[in-house]
Amino acid sequence: MAAVSSVPARPAARSRRRPSSVSAVSWGLLRWGTIALALLAVLVPFFWLVSTSFKREVDYLADPPRFLVENWTLAGYETLFSRNDLGHFFLNSVVVTLASTALAVTLGSLAAYTLARARLPFKLNGALAFWMLLTRMYPAIATAIPYFLIIRDLQLLDTRWALIVTYTAFNLPFVVWLMIGFFEEVPAELERAAMIDGCGAWQRFTRIVLPISGPALVATAILSAILAWNEFLFAVMLTRTEAKTLPVVMAGFITDKGMLWDQMTALGVVTVLPVLLFALAVQRYLVRGLTLGAVKE
Amino acid sequence: MASVEFVHVSKRYGRVEAVSDLSLRIADGEFMTLVGPSGCGKSTTLNMLAGLDEVSAGEILIDDEAVTGMPASERDIAMVFQSYALYPHMSVRDNLGFALKVHGEAKAAIAAKVDRAAAMLGIADLLDRKPRQLSGGQRQRVALGRALVREPRLFLLDEPLSNLDAKLRVQMRAELRLLFDRLETTVVFVTHDQAEAMTLSDRVAIFDRGVVQQVGTPMELYDAPANTFVAGFLGSPPMTFLEATVADGAAGPMLAGEGFALAAPAPRDRLRRGQPVVVGIRPEDIEVSRDAAGHPAATAISLVEPMGSTTIVYAPLGGKLIAIETDKGTDLAPGDPIGIGVPPDRLHLFDPETGRSLSA
Amino acid sequence: MATSTTTLAAPTTAPVVRRRRRRLRDAPTFALFLLPAVAFLALTSVYPLLYTLRLSFHEWFLNRPGTAPAWVGLGSYQATIGDQVFRTSALNTVVFATGTVAAELLLGLALALAVSREGAGIRVVRSVLLVPMIMTPVVVGVLWRILLFDDGLINYLLQAVGLPRILWFVDPRWAFLGVMLVDVWQWTPFVLIVLTAAIAALPSEPFRAAQIDGASRWQVFRYLTLPMLAPVLLVTGLLRFMDAIKVFDTIYVLTNGGPGYATEMLSSYIYKQGLRYFNVGGAAAASWLFLAVVVALSVVIVKARARASRTAAV
Numbered sequence A: 001m002a003a004v005s006s007v008p009a010r011p012a013a014r015s016r017r018r019p020s021s022v023s024a025v026s027w028g029l030l031r032w033g034t035i036a037l038a039l040l041a042v043l044v045p046f047f048w049l050v051s052t053s054f055k056r057e058v059d060y061l062a063d064p065p066r067f068l069v070e071n072w073t074l075a076g077y078e079t080l081f082s083r084n085d086l087g088h089f090f091l092n093s094v095v096v097t098l099a100s101t102a103l104a105v106t107l108g109s110l111a112a113y114t115l116a117r118a119r120l121p122f123k124l125n126g127a128l129a130f131w132m133l134l135t136r137m138y139p140a141i142a143t144a145i146p147y148f149l150i151i152r153d154l155q156l157l158d159t160r161w162a163l164i165v166t167y168t169a170f171n172l173p174f175v176v177w178l179m180i181g182f183f184e185e186v187p188a189e190l191e192r193a194a195m196i197d198g199c200g201a202w203q204r205f206t207r208i209v210l211p212i213s214g215p216a217l218v219a220t221a222i223l224s225a226i227l228a229w230n231e232f233l234f235a236v237m238l239t240r241t242e243a244k245t246l247p248v249v250m251a252g253f254i255t256d257k258g259m260l261w262d263q264m265t266a267l268g269v270v271t272v273l274p275v276l277l278f279a280l281a282v283q284r285y286l287v288r289g290l291t292l293g294a295v296k297e
Numbered sequence B: 001m002a003s004v005e006f007v008h009v010s011k012r013y014g015r016v017e018a019v020s021d022l023s024l025r026i027a028d029g030e031f032m033t034l035v036g037p038s039g040c041g042k043s044t045t046l047n048m049l050a051g052l053d054e055v056s057a058g059e060i061l062i063d064d065e066a067v068t069g070m071p072a073s074e075r076d077i078a079m080v081f082q083s084y085a086l087y088p089h090m091s092v093r094d095n096l097g098f099a100l101k102v103h104g105e106a107k108a109a110i111a112a113k114v115d116r117a118a119a120m121l122g123i124a125d126l127l128d129r130k131p132r133q134l135s136g137g138q139r140q141r142v143a144l145g146r147a148l149v150r151e152p153r154l155f156l157l158d159e160p161l162s163n164l165d166a167k168l169r170v171q172m173r174a175e176l177r178l179l180f181d182r183l184e185t186t187v188v189f190v191t192h193d194q195a196e197a198m199t200l201s202d203r204v205a206i207f208d209r210g211v212v213q214q215v216g217t218p219m220e221l222y223d224a225p226a227n228t229f230v231a232g233f234l235g236s237p238p239m240t241f242l243e244a245t246v247a248d249g250a251a252g253p254m255l256a257g258e259g260f261a262l263a264a265p266a267p268r269d270r271l272r273r274g275q276p277v278v279v280g281i282r283p284e285d286i287e288v289s290r291d292a293a294g295h296p297a298a299t300a301i302s303l304v305e306p307m308g309s310t311t312i313v314y315a316p317l318g319g320k321l322i323a324i325e326t327d328k329g330t331d332l333a334p335g336d337p338i339g340i341g342v343p344p345d346r347l348h349l350f351d352p353e354t355g356r357s358l359s360a
Numbered sequence C: 001m002a003t004s005t006t007t008l009a010a011p012t013t014a015p016v017v018r019r020r021r022r023r024l025r026d027a028p029t030f031a032l033f034l035l036p037a038v039a040f041l042a043l044t045s046v047y048p049l050l051y052t053l054r055l056s057f058h059e060w061f062l063n064r065p066g067t068a069p070a071w072v073g074l075g076s077y078q079a080t081i082g083d084q085v086f087r088t089s090a091l092n093t094v095v096f097a098t099g100t101v102a103a104e105l106l107l108g109l110a111l112a113l114a115v116s117r118e119g120a121g122i123r124v125v126r127s128v129l130l131v132p133m134i135m136t137p138v139v140v141g142v143l144w145r146i147l148l149f150d151d152g153l154i155n156y157l158l159q160a161v162g163l164p165r166i167l168w169f170v171d172p173r174w175a176f177l178g179v180m181l182v183d184v185w186q187w188t189p190f191v192l193i194v195l196t197a198a199i200a201a202l203p204s205e206p207f208r209a210a211q212i213d214g215a216s217r218w219q220v221f222r223y224l225t226l227p228m229l230a231p232v233l234l235v236t237g238l239l240r241f242m243d244a245i246k247v248f249d250t251i252y253v254l255t256n257g258g259p260g261y262a263t264e265m266l267s268s269y270i271y272k273q274g275l276r277y278f279n280v281g282g283a284a285a286a287s288w289l290f291l292a293v294v295v296a297l298s299v300v301i302v303k304a305r306a307r308a309s310r311t312a313a314v
């Protein structure tokens, strides 16, 4: 069990104030200095990404670099959109992300519920949970080549289906692993009460456990979606033209197009912005999902 | 309405035997309490009856029908849990009606039954709240209501009062008794609290380490405990146990121990001279004599505890601190020398080896 | 309904009709719950893994049409282990993962301590610090390519503080440091998040007691905070390590393994063997060598998690 105290715990001693003492002042300086540096380290590159996408070539290639320029422009975006079927690739990313997330969360939470609650024969609970963990840990590259061959033989190369199946497979163990933790937190007596009230496993799952686990499901879905949206290795391997997702298009700029930084960063913004907005909107759940693996127990 | 019978029921968890060879019959309409210290197998027994745990051996019959393998949902029972186990995402109304809904009852019928149960428990104005908006006592009522709505043939309650504060617990205890008197349904009630067991039950089964020690009405168990465990478990403050040996006295056999001698109870022919016994003395059976000089059981008061309606005083005797119940107006004070007497027929004698009663 | 003629108090020892089968009524539901996920994973992970294993004992070049896999026994493994580039990649991967994870743990811990006190604006700070790990890795790679460019922002800033410019993509050492820098930028937020949550979950009583005992800020950190966070630090470090040795996207975009093989990692090595040189057998053998290490590490992680949870439970 985690050392979770019901008191909203602040590490009181470390942060306590000795009013007007020198050490308190210098501690505050150190603390805010650290925070300021970290903020700069994150924000300056991010600002660079966004601002470059609105610069002209003379400005973004200028030496020394120019932070602010006089003539902001949308030219990068205009060229990007006019020369590429970006809407199509954007849609690819959306469809692949949503479909694989829905699949992974559905299949994964059903399996996780079973692993958390059913007493399976042959010690299968532990074995399957361990298998899921291994599947999450092993390097995907290890299956890349046969995976490519299988998809090719199934004539699924360069289709959205190939990516949907792939990302579902990536996220399934992850969903199972996270959801087992959440489902085990649902008090067993609740389900016993539901059994007495006449519920079978299906009803207990849909009427009691799922509604209670809403936030956990959301957290898990978000993490899965981010992973699918950002995935690159299999996307670049399994698609050519039709089913390309945004990261693949992005990587294409590196090899083909040299120094078209305005377009590259514009595409970067288009790729990153949806996932950032989405993530910040649901940050609470995101943090919960991310920290579960390490902080729980 | 239902009768229940346990036939040589055992439950093992790995090497731990949680319940051993339990045989117990509960009559139709009876209020039966399973009582014992924590971990003695009460909940396990109840869960097996509910169908939440499988039996390892033996058979459970409800209305003379074997229910082994029958899922909980088909046993037509209702259960109240110690943690209440209210569905946190449902309103009180939905909590109460959930079982009926699962069983496919009509909406109107459900609403009527929910309203009736809510009125019975005085929670009609809470129906639209969520469990987290309720106090402990209110949650407890909702948990009860959820069982009542079902109109089951059997109520199972697992420590339903344990999470309430002391005052509310006593109040709910009385309400529970009134409620189930009215319903006339069979109730199996689990508690670790001997006062609840004594006050609520038609009959009580006392458990220790997975084994039933004695079954009977509260007063039978109190007056004629079968062994030291039962004797010590019921009553507050508990019975004091003194080690003694049977000896000859002027007026017949005496029970002599370290610093005391008491007249032995009848029938005395069971007692052999020199036989070691354990003497059990209840606090309320002791007669205090202020005339300690030359008294066969002389001691001095070490502690006085006013309880309000009575006063408990403690004095060392036979290597133990013996509890004595006195009037609340007593002027006994620490240090006062006293003599202790017990009417022979109020003494309980036990075998020091087995702990079994020698009185029966 | 099964019947039993058992009556009254005298319990019978006679066998009574049993209905064990009905107990299993939940079993079909649970089987249905479990089966799709298990089947899906078997097809998408177990089968390809075994396929890789089979291929690793064969020689097969995809770019030679009409050829079939030819059995070579352990030949591919020998060739791979003998390949200087493979060995460089393996060493690179280990150095890269060790270095980045150590840096991320240190920075993440310092930052977590800095942002763990509630206060105005701290929530916003936490949200902002989250950004790098959510950004698409390929975009991160492109962004840092621009930043580390010869005339780019980083070199400009280095000059501004009086340091020489660095040719990040020409000098092998700096290239390696560069890809490490990007990984640290990207993943320190993960450590930060986990540690912030862990700090918030610490019990407050020991800290109050230390306050009463007059412990200094350093003493509190050294004797309370750090030991209590140790299990979480361990698990977080291991999780990060597992991810760091798989690094691919940012390398692909930033250096593509160059200059030379200076930033070649196991993932990019396998990718190139398989999909650039079409040496399927070699890629498969390298994959299984990689896997062996990862599986061994996973076992260590599982053990560490178990131990960490035991420690935390005390």
Ligand SMILES: Nc1ncnc2c1ncn2[C@@H]1O[C@H](COP(=O)(O)OP(=O)(O)O)[C@@H](O)[C@H]1O
Binding pocket: B013, B016, B017, B018, B036, B037, B038, B039, B040, B041, B042, B043, B044, B045
């Ligand atoms: N699921 C279980 N697994 C292993 N042992 C158990 C389990 N449930 C109960 N026990 C053990 O069985 C004994 C009886 O438990 P229980 O019936 O819950 O006692 P109580 O009388 O307090 O309700 C205890 O020793 C307990 O540790």
Ligand SMILES: [Mg+2]
Binding pocket: B039, B042, B043, B044, B159
């Ligand atoms: Mg119990």
